[in-house]
Amino acid sequence: MTSTPVSDRDGSRIDAVRRRGVETTGIEIIAESERTARPRDLFWPWFAANVSVFGISYAAFVLGFGISFVQAVVVTVLGVVISFALCGVIALAGKRGSAPTMVLSRAAFGVTGQKVPGVISWLTSIGWETFLAILATLATATIFERLGWGGGTGTKVVAAVVVAGLVVAASVAGYHVIMRMQSVLTWVTGAITVLYVVMTVQHVDWGAVTSLPSGSIGAMTGALVMVMTGFGLGWINIAADWSRYQRRDASGAAIVGWNTLGGAIAPALLVCYGLALAGSDEAVLTGIGGDPIGTLATLLPTWVLVPFLVAAVLALVSGAVLGIYSSGLTLLSLGVRIPRPAAAAVDGVILTIGTFYVVFVAESFINPFQSFLITLGVPLASWAGIMIADIALRRRDYDEEALFDPRGRYGAWDWTSIATMVVASVLGWGLVVNSFAADASWNNWQGYLLEPLGLGTWDAAGGFWEGTFAYANLGVLLALVLSFLVTLVARRGTVARQEGRA
Numbered sequence: 001m002t003s004t005p006v007s008d009r010d011g012s013r014i015d016a017v018r019r020r021g022v023e024t025t026g027i028e029i030i031a032e033s034e035r036t037a038r039p040r041d042l043f044w045p046w047f048a049a050n051v052s053v054f055g056i057s058y059a060a061f062v063l064g065f066g067i068s069f070v071q072a073v074v075v076t077v078l079g080v081v082i083s084f085a086l087c088g089v090i091a092l093a094g095k096r097g098s099a100p101t102m103v104l105s106r107a108a109f110g111v112t113g114q115k116v117p118g119v120i121s122w123l124t125s126i127g128w129e130t131f132l133a134i135l136a137t138l139a140t141a142t143i144f145e146r147l148g149w150g151g152g153t154g155t156k157v158v159a160a161v162v163v164a165g166l167v168v169a170a171s172v173a174g175y176h177v178i179m180r181m182q183s184v185l186t187w188v189t190g191a192i193t194v195l196y197v198v199m200t201v202q203h204v205d206w207g208a209v210t211s212l213p214s215g216s217i218g219a220m221t222g223a224l225v226m227v228m229t230g231f232g233l234g235w236i237n238i239a240a241d242w243s244r245y246q247r248r249d250a251s252g253a254a255i256v257g258w259n260t261l262g263g264a265i266a267p268a269l270l271v272c273y274g275l276a277l278a279g280s281d282e283a284v285l286t287g288i289g290g291d292p293i294g295t296l297a298t299l300l301p302t303w304v305l306v307p308f309l310v311a312a313v314l315a316l317v318s319g320a321v322l323g324i325y326s327s328g329l330t331l332l333s334l335g336v337r338i339p340r341p342a343a344a345a346v347d348g349v350i351l352t353i354g355t356f357y358v359v360f361v362a363e364s365f366i367n368p369f370q371s372f373l374i375t376l377g378v379p380l381a382s383w384a385g386i387m388i389a390d391i392a393l394r395r396r397d398y399d400e401e402a403l404f405d406p407r408g409r410y411g412a413w414d415w416t417s418i419a420t421m422v423v424a425s426v427l428g429w430g431l432v433v434n435s436f437a438a439d440a441s442w443n444n445w446q447g448y449l450l451e452p453l454g455l456g457t458w459d460a461a462g463g464f465w466e467g468t469f470a471y472a473n474l475g476v477l478l479a480l481v482l483s484f485l486v487t488l489v490a491r492r493g494t495v496a497r498q499e500g501r502a
Contacts (some may be wrong), residue, residue, distance in 0.1 A: 026340035027332045029400045030098040030244050037245040039254035041090065041179065046084070046262030048182035049322050050231070051190050052315030053308065054135065055267045057292035058230055059274025060285050064413070065223040065471070067215035069279055075224040076271045083232020083425050084263035087239040088256030089388050090395030094243030095250055096391075097398035098179045100329040101240035105383070107398055108390040110486075111406040113413040115334055117383040117421065121237040122330045124376045126347055128234060129167070129323035130354040135293065136163045136316040142294035147302065153360070160355050166317050168348030171324040172341045175245065175444055178321055185318050190266075192311030198272060200299045205280035212279050218468035224474040229377050231267050233476075236384045238326035248397075292322065324348055371440035378428035381476045382421045385483030390417075393495040409498045418489050424483045431455070433465050446475075 056372060062072045093104040102121055106114040140159035170178055243255055278285040278300070287295035293312050300308055328344035336343065354368030430449030433456075437444055447465065450456035456470030465471060 026343070027100050027103050027329055029403075032248070035098060035245055035247050037243075037247065037250075039246065039250050039258045042242060042246075042255065042258045044186055045179060045182040045322060046235075046259060047088075047266055048186040049235075049315075049319040050263055051193055051270075052319070053193055053196050053265035053270070053296055053312050054292060054315060055270035056196075056277065057288045058227070058267070058271045058277075058458070059229075060278045060288035061226060062223045062271065063212070063275065063278055063285060065215060065219040065226075066213070067219050067223055068212045069209045069275055071214060071220055071277045073225065073272050075220055076227055076275070077268050079088035079224045079227030080231050080261065080264045080268045080271070083228040083236075085232070085256065085260045086384060086388060087232050087236050088259035089391060090236055090239035090384070091243040091255050091259045092240075092252050093387070093391050093398075095246040095248065095255055096394070097240075097251065097400060097403065098243065098244045099240075099398075099403060100326070100333060101238055102330045102333040103403055104240055104398060105387060106333075106403050107394075107410050108386055108414060108491075109417045110411045110413040111402075111404065111408070113415075113418050116418055117237075117379070118330055118334050120242065120376055120383070121299060121378050122327055122334065123326035124237065124380055125323045125330060126350055126354075127372070127376070129320040129327065130351045130358075131462075132285075132316045132320040133160075133163050133167060133355045134358050135371055136313045137321075137355060137425030139293035139297075139312050139316070140309060143297055143305050146294075146297065146438075147305055156359055160352070160359060161321075162350040162436060163313065163317060164220060164348065164355060167320045167324055168345060170317075170321045171328065171344040171348060174325065174340065175242075178325060181321070182318060183288050185314055189311045189315045189318070192307050193266075193270070193315075195304065196296075196300070196311070197310060199301070199304055200277060203280060203299055204276045206276075209276050209279040216468050217364060218470070218472045221469065221472040221474065221477075225476050227271070229374070229381075229476060232263060233381060233384065233480075234378065235263070235322070237330075237380060238322065241326045241329055242322075301496035314322070320351070324351060368436065368440040368443075371434055371436040371443045374432075374435065375429070375443060375446070376480050378432060378475055379421060379425040381422040382428065382479040382483040385424070385480045385485075386417050386420060386487045389484045389487035390491065390495065393492055394499065395501070399498075414494070416494070417487065420483050420486045420490070424479040424486075427482070428479035431475035431478055432473045433471060435471075437463055 020254045060070070062076060067075070080487030090101065093101065097104045102114060104117045105117060109117060137156055137159045141156045144155045149155070170181055200319060239259065243259070246255060278288065284295055284299070297305060297308060324347050325344055328340060331343045332340065399409055404412050406412035427449070429446050431447070433447040433450070434440055434443040447456065450465065450467065450470060451458065456465045461465055
């Protein structure tokens with residue numbers, strides 16, 4: 001299934017759209033003639049989306065688990081590298097099948113069954129990219145206020161419109177425009193991020209940093225899970241979208257390597273630098289939770305604030321563009337029959353409405369919003385485990401026509417995968433806790449396995465959990481690893497039959 005037949009009139013219209021630089025390809029298989037990308041091309045979109053001063057702010061959340069600087073560096077490097085390496089494995093599916101991630105997921109879940117993880121993926125992508133747009137809008141208002149230019153409603157309206165406009169325009173234009181845009185943004189945001197480091201390095205107090213007390217293994221585990229979900233696992237459901245233009249003879253190891261390098265190198269370095277900053281200054285450590293960009297900006301002289309704002313907003317926009325582009329593809333994989341640019345535009349409108357609502361109507365909604373998104377991280381981790389195992393079991397490229405035919409070799413439903421995802425998610429939710437218990441009390445049902453397993457105790461009076469592993473969020477790791485192992489064993493024969501090897 002390499003293309004969808006069109007009339008001469010439709011073909012002329014599509015050609016005209018393509019001449020304007022807009023990608024018209026939706027979820028259909030990429031034609032061999034268009035598969036010209038090289039593994040090293042994957043470096044640019046992943047690096048541009050993750051080289052952000054916002055990454056520095058993650059350090060405060062890592063140290064919030066009560067661990068030492070050395071422990072924090074270890075979990076940061078491991079969490080970032082491992083999570084983006086898992087994205088690299090998912091990216092292999094793009095080369096093997098030349099289709100978006102959620103279409104390739106049909107081989108594991110069935111052509112119809114894929115809609116179960118597809119809905120979760122779509123909600124997660126829309127949610128996180130809306131969150132990035134919100135941060136960009138609030139960052140603009142914060143820095144304008146410090147510059148004395150006004151940071152009120154008018155500034156926020158303009159900022160929200162500009163941010164949403166940039167995200168929607170790029171995501172509608174599609175793959176080729178985004179790839180060119182990301183290669184430019186890499187240099188712009190990278191240079192200003194380096195400037196930020198140079199301008200703030202004098203704030204590092206190594207005496208204070210090295211005196212931070214060590215934490216428990218449970219605290220380190222919780223920090224590791226947070227880093228993994230905040231970085232690589234947050235992108236894993238779209239990883240193959242950017243490798244589907246790879247040449248069929250591209251090296252699989254190179255695809256994994258460039259994907260991992262592009263995604264991991266910037267956040268690993270930036271979070272480690274942030275650990276030094278946050279560990280040196282209690283005000284930075286406590287302020288980042290409420291206003292990440294604004295708190296980091298307090299360390300800068302006034303003349304640097306404008307380039308800092310540009311870098312922060314562009315980096316957040318860059319990440320949002322990748323997400324909205326892919327969420328549009330996921331929307332199409334769910335059966336919505338509209339052109340790809342229109343799907344991206346629909347998701348862009350949702351992003352815009354969500355940004356305006358949170359910024360102007362319900363600012364207190366931000367914590368419940370994050371709680372909801374974190375909850376979706378458990379089934380998404382289960383999907384990742386199933387997908388990675390499925391990729392490991394396969395020896396041949398995907399049957400491209402069968403990915404679109406419920407009567408084909410992949411079938412309509414794969415009940416083994418669906419049951420694995422449901423069970424792993426239910427168990428996983430029992431081992432994670434709601435980090436925003438006060439603002440999202442409706443989500444406090446999570447963690448129901450902690451007390452029975454002796455991993456934590458709920459303090460009803462104080463409204464928090466006690467215990468070494470209470471905030472380790474083991475449920476994410478459980479969902480990922482359990483789903484991988486079950487799939488590796490239970491679906492080995494199924495995959496062999498699909499490929500005609502049994």
